Amino acid sequence: MDFFPLFLDLKGQSVLLVGGMDSARGKLELLHKAGAKILWLSPKLSPELEPLALLPGVTHSLDPFEPDHLLGMKLVLVCADDLELAARISRLAQDRGLPVNVVDRPQWCSFIMPSIIDRSPLVMAVSSSGNCPRLSRLVRAKLETLFPQSYSRLALMMGAFRESSKDQFLDPEARRRFWDRIFASPIIEMFLSGQEQMAQKALEQELVTQQSAPPRYGQVALVGAGPGDPDLLTLRALRLIQTADVVVYDRLVSPVVLEYARREAQRIYVGKKSSEHTVPQDQINQTLINLAKEGKQVVRLKGGDPFIFGRGGEEIELLVEAGIDFLVVPGVTAASGCGTYAGIPLTHRDFAQSVCFITGHLREDGTLEMQWQHLVQKNQTLVFYMGLASLPQISDQLIAHGMDPKTPVALIERGTTYNQRVYTSTLDRSPELAQKEAITPPTLIIIGAVVGLREKLKWFDPAQFDEPARPPFLQP
Numbered sequence: 001m002d003f004f005p006l007f008l009d010l011k012g013q014s015v016l017l018v019g020g021m022d023s024a025r026g027k028l029e030l031l032h033k034a035g036a037k038i039l040w041l042s043p044k045l046s047p048e049l050e051p052l053a054l055l056p057g058v059t060h061s062l063d064p065f066e067p068d069h070l071l072g073m074k075l076v077l078v079c080a081d082d083l084e085l086a087a088r089i090s091r092l093a094q095d096r097g098l099p100v101n102v103v104d105r106p107q108w109c110s111f112i113m114p115s116i117i118d119r120s121p122l123v124m125a126v127s128s129s130g131n132c133p134r135l136s137r138l139v140r141a142k143l144e145t146l147f148p149q150s151y152s153r154l155a156l157m158m159g160a161f162r163e164s165s166k167d168q169f170l171d172p173e174a175r176r177r178f179w180d181r182i183f184a185s186p187i188i189e190m191f192l193s194g195q196e197q198m199a200q201k202a203l204e205q206e207l208v209t210q211q212s213a214p215p216r217y218g219q220v221a222l223v224g225a226g227p228g229d230p231d232l233l234t235l236r237a238l239r240l241i242q243t244a245d246v247v248v249y250d251r252l253v254s255p256v257v258l259e260y261a262r263r264e265a266q267r268i269y270v271g272k273k274s275s276e277h278t279v280p281q282d283q284i285n286q287t288l289i290n291l292a293k294e295g296k297q298v299v300r301l302k303g304g305d306p307f308i309f310g311r312g313g314e315e316i317e318l319l320v321e322a323g324i325d326f327l328v329v330p331g332v333t334a335a336s337g338c339g340t341y342a343g344i345p346l347t348h349r350d351f352a353q354s355v356c357f358i359t360g361h362l363r364e365d366g367t368l369e370m371q372w373q374h375l376v377q378k379n380q381t382l383v384f385y386m387g388l389a390s391l392p393q394i395s396d397q398l399i400a401h402g403m404d405p406k407t408p409v410a411l412i413e414r415g416t417t418y419n420q421r422v423y424t425s426t427l428d429r430s431p432e433l434a435q436k437e438a439i440t441p442p443t444l445i446i447i448g449a450v451v452g453l454r455e456k457l458k459w460f461d462p463a464q465f466d467e468p469a470r471p472p473f474l475q476p
């Protein structure tokens, strides 16, 4: 992080603003809103800026800048076109330990000003750390549409309830859970859609009843985290991750997805350890049950979709038996994510009318149990999960059961991430290719004529990202 974000209390504090460039208007209005006492030095003043000089709390002066003007100041802003003067003020201010900002001259700034969305008392600030102000403006425009003006009144109402909720819930953890429940309830929508009084009454009611209600069991959400690209999360998955007390995850979950969890949320890794031992399934189940019984909101994050080769069914069966509340959120499964990001549609009117998702996981004795003759069908795409180790057998068996050895095959490693690698070959040559290229899991195997469409339809090129490649999956 290049800059430390913070909000300054400038009420009644002295601020020096130098210069009469157009950009002075925005700065002055903002400082005025924040209640600062402004000394504005500007020898020239355009007719448009003149009225600003009359604002209460603003002292305008035509005097040229003197170092003494810095005395007693808490902040210095420069909007002057005289660059020599701007550089000098910046130096003098920094010598005195004063935070200084010179418009459009990052090299002379000790702080930068973000783009803001003002829903006071709720204020959102966005910055690209000077890399691309245009991008922060774009993000700001998006946030403007996501958070209508009514958020300002919502924040005020919540503020009014803050004290009474403190009296009701002495335990901060219980208080946080209360507010989480309120924010997940229809009360918020009610307020935002204009039924403010009704929402206020409902909130008062909740404060009373929640207080006397017996402690409830927590809830476990079995959430699909998608195949890697965090943008492929569902909105519900995102909301649940953001409010969870505990996130239990395994190795296919992208670290970027985990970053959406609250800083205080507990993160429990149950995937393969460096010793290559996975946490046994019954231990995972017990952990989920124990956490829920402690009243925690638990998110059990799984790569892709929890109900596709994710053992999601087994985990919730035990929750049902233990009487724990649960819900399941589907995710984009690897077949869909990897196929799409490799430019391979899994079905196509001319090439494939059906698609099979198959596990290539080997049995303990190293064999694969499969109805091979059912897999060798015309116009069908085969998608193998966990099939890298068994690829030689998959290839041999499909050919032995009549599949054309020249059927196209795609091997997609770390699909949908910056580290995605896609290899295409034919059924007979693919095991050799996997070995030659040292392809590693997670890799998805797609077999069928649709693979040929990639040449024309590929669109995702991880090489185009400047971003330093980061490990897409956790490897603790």
Ligand code: SAH
Binding pocket: 227, 228, 252, 302, 303, 304, 305, 306, 307, 308, 309, 310, 332, 333, 334, 335, 338, 384, 385, 386, 387, 412, 413, 414, 415, 416, 441, 442, 443, 444, 445
């Ligand atoms: N529930 C998951 C699948 C878990 S099985 C889902 O719905 O996607 C694990 C296998 O999924 C891996 O061995 C690999 O074959 C496949 N897989 C998952 N994510 C992948 C990715 N990003 N790239 C390639 N293969 C992936």
